[in-house]
Amino acid sequence: MKLENEFWFDEDAGPLVRPYAVARGRTRPTRHNLEMTTLVVAARTDGDVNVDREYAHILRMCQRPLSIAEVSATLNLPLVVVKVLLSDLIDWGLIIFRSPPRTSEVPQMELLQAVLDGIRKL
C-alpha cells in the first residue's frame, strides 16, 4: 500500500483543517466503545462509495484490519477525531469493528499462552 504518501487534502486548506471540518467539531464519537486497539475493516471490498473523501480514504486504508491507533497514525490525526469519523462509517454500515478481548470474557490463560508463543517465534 502506498497510502502513507498520498495527499488527500485541499492544498490550501492545510493538512488538519479538512478532517476537522468533516468531523464538524465533534469530539464525542457516536460510538462510545471504540478504543485504540479496536480493529476496524471496511465492510466491503470495493471502495466505490459515495462519501466525502476523508471517509473514502479511510475505507481504502481499511481493506485489511487495522487498529484505530494505526488509522490515527497514518492519517496523522488525533484519536478522537478518527473515532468520530469511524463512528460515522460504522453507523453507515461501511466499517465493521472488533473490540479487544475482555479479560473477563476470554480464557486468559489461552490468550497469554498464544502471545508468549508468538513472541518466542520472533
Next chain:
Amino acid sequence: MAFVSSETSATHALSASAVKILIAGGFGVGKTTMVGSVSEIRPLRTEEMLTELSSGVDDLSGVEDKTTTTVALDFGRITINPELILYLFGTPGQQRFWFMWDELAYEALGAVVLADTRRLESCFAAVDFFERRKIPFVVAVNCFDNAPLYEVQEVREALSIDNAIPTVLCDVRKRNSSKQVLVTLLEYLIGLAKSATTPTEASSPVQ
C-alpha cells in the same frame, strides 16, 4: 446519505482481535527503541487530546486550567497469529499527562517499566501508576554504556518493589534482548493467571 447497493460487492469478515502491552519509563530510557526493535512495522505515532484533568493526579503543577493537552505515543505491532495482534505502546517519557489517559491502561495485558541506572528515580512514577492501577509489570534495566552497574536486587530495593516482580537487565537496541524482556513479562503474567485460578491453601478448607 445514499449508498450504492452492496449486493454486487464482496464483504470482509473480521475475526482477529488485538491486545496491548505498555512500555513505560522515564525520559529517554529507550522505550521507542524497544518498541522498534521487536515491531514488525516501523514505530508509528498516534496522539490523543486530553481535555479533562482527572482528579487524583496531583502532579500537574504548571497546568492552570482545563486546557487541551496533546499526548503522543509511539507504538509497534507484532502479528501473533492470524487471529491475534499484539500492540506495544511506548508511553511518552517527558511529560506525564499519559497518566490521565485511562484508555491506555484499560485492559492492557501488562507493562514493562524500563529503568536507567543513571536516573533510577525517573521510572518511579510509572511503577507507582501500574501498582495503583493493578496492572502487572516487570522491570527491565536498560544497560547504557558507562552507566553504573547494579545488581538486580539493588534495583528492586531502590524502586521498593516486591521481590516477586521480575527484574531483568537488557539492551533494548537488540531484538533478542527486547524479546527476552517480553517473554519474562508473559511468563510472569501466566504465573499470575495460574495462581488466580488455582485455589490457594488459605482459601481451601483446613485439614
